[in-house]
Amino acid sequence: MARIGVISISDGRPYVQEGVADFVASYQDQLVHHLTAAGHQVVVGSAQVTSNSVATSVAREVDAAEVDLTVLHYAVWAFPHFTMLAAGQLRGPLVLLSTIDPVQPGMVGMLASGGALDQIGRAHARLWGDSRDAELIDAIGERADAAAAVRSLRGATFGRIGGRPMGMYTAVANVDQWQRQFGVDVEEIDQLEIIRRAEAADPAEKRAGREWFERYATVHYDGAKLTPELLERQVGSYLAMRELIDEWGLDFSGIKAQPELTQYFATMDVAEALLNDPYDWRGAKVPHICATEADMDGALTMRLLNGLSGTPVLFADVRHYHADRDVWDLCNSGQHATWYAARSADPAENLAKVHLHPEVFFFPAGGASVQHIAAPGEMTLARLTRLDGNYRMQLMRGEFVEFDAATNAEMMDRSTPEWPHAWARLDAPAATFLSRFGANHIHAIPGDRRAGVRAVCDLLGITIDEFTGE
Template sequence: MARIGLIAVSDGREHVHRRNTGFIQSKMDAFAAALAAAGHEVVAGGLVAANTTATTAARSVAAAGVELTVLYYAVWAFPQFTMLAADATPGPLLLVASTDPAEPGLVGMLAAGGALDQIGRAHTRLWGAPGDAGLIEDVGAQARAAAAVAALHGSTFGRFGGRPMGMNTAVANTDQWMRTFGVDVEEIDQYELVRRAESGDLAKEAGRGREWLERYATVHYDGDRLTPELLERQLRLYLAVRDVAAERHLDFSGIKAQPELTEHFATADVAEALLNDPYDWNGPKPVHVTATEADMDGALTMQLLHLITGTPVLFADVRHYHPDRDVWDLCNSGQHATWFAARSDDPAENLAKVHLYPEVFFFPAGGASVQHIAAPGEMTLARLSRLDGEYRLQLMLGEFERFDESTTAELVSRSTPEWPHAFARLDVPAATFLSGFGANHVHAVPGDRRREVRVAAARIGVRLEEWRR
């Protein structure tokens, strides 16, 4: 959850403020308790009834490293206090009004918000009873989005390799990334991964990983494209990425893989799946968002969604549309994290639904493809892409479906059975999607997280393009 600064704004007349103090404090306490119960850390800035306290309270809250500052209005409040507090608070600002008719909290918020509008200070407004569940969830969405955007700033993306197979949508302008998102890009040659993977230092650990996969997943060795030795090579590649990420302080990554690794070393499918998983054979671990084909905008979208939700993020090609079922087959090599097979915190439960198949003819170096059918449920799908050089965030709601065994087999056989699939019903007409979607890759997280994504787009300053039927 997020760290939220909370400041109550009051009337500047001393005798009025003295009369209102108990009322304001009771509303503030109830609001703070509801936020804390929802899992947020609340940093209290106190009650503001003078110019000096407006500035000092805001500076104190900002110094505590809050991701969102909330100015709370339970009564009529002098608008200049809000102006001074806003000036002392560089981060995202949310105005919240109590709707108790006993006091004019709404009036105070509107007067303050109008004053902020006049100087162009960005802010958001919400209102409701202090313990209202809808209000608390809305504040939480604002806070989670603000925290995600703040976490992007100052982070580093590690790009292993360059542009894959002529894919312009996978390559972004590093200057634009720093200006828009505050993200630096560290360029790393793929040979560094090969060098480390072949050094022998990682052999014992990779052997443990192979045994773990053999125990919990179904591994289809064929003695040619997939052997124990090739699987261990893929696991050493995974460990090499983790080591480089730790040494160079990479927050998220992308691996080109095609064609050099896939033709001469091994596919990166196992590495990419495990990097995006919240576990490996050593137990729980942080997700290290990693995009296949070194897709920079894909990785950036995934990192933003991960920071908002805390869950792994699906990476997939928009492979095929089945008009008779109004279902999309989202499929891309072995990139899908194994977590999506059952969306369980228990890796054994997920891996029980995972098959490691020999890679297909596209990748002559061989190795395993991580195959499964994504678990059903509501999903939020999104993608950052560029239109005429400017970023936009395309957003839609969807539903992953799982069919009976024979139907699933028939559907996957139409494309590439060895690869992972997510069968998605999207809340957008197929013609609209195919005519306007800005890439061949799409990304998804469980649940309806559109509120947070909308707020994040506004915080970043990119245009939101949201689709519905």
């Protein structure tokens, strides 16, 4: 959950403030209570803002607490210049929140203050209502979670392992633009580091990882493309990535893999799935966002979606449209986090639905493909793409659906059955999607999180390109 600042802006006339202070405090206390109950950390201004000096000092205190979002709270008429002074000390996003109690003109104070901010071009959002209303608290929370996701990018480092894969323009971004627009630095690391470190990794750890998969998933050894030695090499690649993440301070990453590693070493499917999962054989962990094919804009999208949801993020190719069932096959060479197999907090429940198959002919080096079918449920699907150099967020709602085993097998056989699949039904018509979508990779998180994605884009100044059923 996000860290939210709350500052109540009030009247500058001492005799008025004396009469309204308790009224302001009661509404502020109610707001803070409900935000805290929703799981947010709340930093409350040390005083109601009633003068120029208090406006700046209280705002500095709240800003110093490194909040993700500040709520400027209006329960009464508030001198608008107090808002302007406070906003000048607050570096993060602002929400102006008005009560709807007609006893006092809080709405008037919010509108006057918001208009003043408009005049100087200071972006902000406006909300109004009773904090006992769960929808209002959710709206503040969505905005705060979006602000936290955006804030987490500033000063972050992306590890690009290996460079551009197979000529994909959409997998490569301008590092200057990333630094200017998102505050993200890019560390270039050669794939040799994965090979070198994987070979030097602790044999006991590699064996432990292999045995964990053998115990909880179904491993289809064939003695050629998938052997215990190759699976341990893939586990070693995961251990190598963990070392690189720690040593280089990588906040998220992407691995090129194709064609060098997939032809001469092993596929990175196991490493990428484990990085994105909230667990490995040693127990629970925080997912590390990692995109296959070193897809930079894919990884950035995933990082933002993870910031909103806290869950692993699906990475997939838009592989095929089954027109007879109005279902898309979202499938990419084994990179789906195993969490998506059942979306359970228990790794064993997820891995029970996972098969490690020998890699297909595309990847002569061999190794395991991490195959499963994504569990059903409502999903938010999104992707940052660029139109004439400018970022846009392509966004839609959808759902993952499930079929019986025979239908699953028939549908998988049409593409690559050894790879993971998500059967996705999108709100957007197929013709609309195929004519507008700006990449071959797409990303998803559970639930309808479109409001949060819209808020992220508003904070970043990115255009929304939303796909609907029309």
